[in-house]
Amino acid sequence: MGIQERKERERERRRQQIMVAAKRVFSDRGFNKTTMEDIAREAELSPGTLYLYFKNKDELFSSLSIRILQYLNLRLEHVVNDEKDMGPDEKIEALKEVMYDVYEFDPLILINMFHLQSSDTLKNLSPQLLSNIKELSRNSLGLMARIFEEGTENDQFIDRHPMAFADIMWAIFSGVVLWEESKRIINEDKNYLKETLEIAFDIFARGIKKVET
Amino acid sequence: MGIQERKERERERRRQQIMVAAKRVFSDRGFNKTTMEDIAREAELSPGTLYLYFKNKDELFSSLSIRILQYLNLRLEHVVNDEKDMGPDEKIEALKEVMYDVYEFDPLILINMFHLQSSDTLKNLSPQLLSNIKELSRNSLGLMARIFEEGTENDQFIDRHPMAFADIMWAIFSGVVLWEESKRIINEDKNYLKETLEIAFDIFARGIKKVET
Amino acid sequence: MGIQERKERERERRRQQIMVAAKRVFSDRGFNKTTMEDIAREAELSPGTLYLYFKNKDELFSSLSIRILQYLNLRLEHVVNDEKDMGPDEKIEALKEVMYDVYEFDPLILINMFHLQSSDTLKNLSPQLLSNIKELSRNSLGLMARIFEEGTENDQFIDRHPMAFADIMWAIFSGVVLWEESKRIINEDKNYLKETLEIAFDIFARGIKKVET
């Protein structure tokens, strides 16, 4: 068991090493322009080795998305489940923090995640990985929806479909990050994203509250 | 002159024919998986012919984005410039219509446009085309911003940076369309998008109004 | 007959027009890089028209070589046949003039002629054209050989195979024009070719004379 486990851990370390390298290269060059050899070089491994840890390029790429989705999920779960004494308003505030941290965790991987989603090659992922991704993103939306649901139940938010709320929330976040003009501005003024998110969440909070402040 | 013009029109017709085919295939298969031969076959032309009308695959792809951006621009200009007697509230309502029509005009091309923007190889577009795209998307955001600016000046909207408003607006729209889970739902329930947009714009309208109804 | 002839002449004029354009473009870009459309544009004709006058690209190219070979032949015939009162020494001097004029007539076409000869696509020339080229080049060598033959018969030149003499003569000329270093020098010093040819012919004249001066 000791040995077994040690091996497993070693294997996981390698996977991480590769993913870190992959993230760097994908972020730098985008999906298409990145070759497996680029990643191998960055990871100081040989191309063949990558295939010992990832079935193919698409799976390697997708694993990056998995990682950030896992992080998002973790954080959302914490807000929804652990912070029992927060009111809906505070949870939305917390949600804002989560979203921003996700962005900071990996600003470019997010963009890549969209590439993943609006993409083609999702069909040659292993079924397990695919369902994993679907599960995670579904779960994330679900967790956000829960926050809004609570607000609705509390009669603090207007009564609408919570999933739609969650969708919009995510939209605000992701759209802000993606739209070309925004990217330009973000590059010039690092605070723009934060400010815009602030405004966005503020508007959102005002817009969904039943009793206006 | 007559002949010259006829030729020009004929040429434009061909371009459109190719773009229609390209749109279909790109939408079906995504950018990477789509080959020029696929498009040629769909357009019932030979591969070589495509290159008489588009410098390369990237330019063909980008031209599709141009088209929808032009449509968006046209519609936004109409709202901003021609509807002088609309109040800010009505204009946001009109904006909603525009966004939805854009989506109907070409639901998948929008996704592709994101691929374009979050992409890599857009550096080998002709400078003219590239600046054209930039100009159009910048202009669209600017027009949206104008709508919000008016509302702010009228003291009807809370006083924030109008560009950020526009950014969020676009975010809501595009994000809603893109997020994977949404896509799934949209495919199952065609009204979901409309409803969610309705909610989104409603929240947004409530959120930015200074004097609450 | 009048009309027939007029037409024929008109046709010949067109051929010349195309060849002049082709010569310019081939010289500028080399055989491979030159497209039929380039030539058409230079000739202010349409690509299709070229094929009314030349079976294919190779034939068009080869026709240029034909033209210069015809010129060479003409000049050589004049030296051999018309200048009955010249001695072998003088004829070699005349030969030098001819060679130099050929070079001036079309310095780059000569290089292209070598491309033709060391080339591949000579197999898809029309048999007639091919035999025409062979005939002309054979004839040129033959005419040169005659000059040396006379000198040998006169007991003025050493007794060797006259065709070999001609071959060497041609070699000197063509080699001088082709060798890369020479080209470089020629570009820097326009007189180099003339001088080198002068030396070459002088050496040659000294080398073949039976009675040394």
Added chain:
Amino acid sequence: MGIQERKERERERRRQQIMVAAKRVFSDRGFNKTTMEDIAREAELSPGTLYLYFKNKDELFSSLSIRILQYLNLRLEHVVNDEKDMGPDEKIEALKEVMYDVYEFDPLILINMFHLQSSDTLKNLSPQLLSNIKELSRNSLGLMARIFEEGTENDQFIDRHPMAFADIMWAIFSGVVLWEESKRIINEDKNYLKETLEIAFDIFARGIKKVET
């Protein structure tokens, strides 16, 4: 070190293997008609492999020229530097041997070298390779020039520009090899080249000697 070196040698072996195959195919079909796949098939490798050893088709082609130029250089250096006790006459004799051996070493590659020089696409060679070629051909001519220079200094050869002598010498050799009619004759009579070179060098030797024998 041992491993490093073994790898390097293995790699060099592969390069040679490819070059041998390339030489065969280029010689057989000429540059344009030869496809990379042809070469790969001849080398019993896959097309992709060629690109592991040569940047592109042009570089592969040029490398062949390099090889023969290196051989030529080696031989010329031997004549010029190592054979201190040879007189100019003997050195010219040695030069003849060199030239003939070069021809035997690779009769068709020489023709291809001319294709290289009178060619177009040689601008997309790596700068290093290009300068390598230029260096080598310049050097070869320089070495030949040295031989003549010695003869001039010894007062055995007429006093002319030694580089021009070298140029002519090379011209004789290369021209003889190239001219179409010669090729035909060579194919029919294998001794023709040798004989003609013999005559050429004899004439040349007679032509440059100050004191006639």
Added chain:
DNA sequence: CATGAATGAGGTTTCATTCAT
């Protein structure tokens, strides 16, 4: 005769993936 839009075969090159060491 002239046109020039369309063709489509075919070439070069890339790169994800494999497998013998």
Added chain:
DNA sequence: CATGAATGAAACCTCATTCAT
């Protein structure tokens, strides 16, 4: 487990040539 040389399928793109007008 790791390597990295080799693979070979497949993509983009060019351009000589044709043919309906």
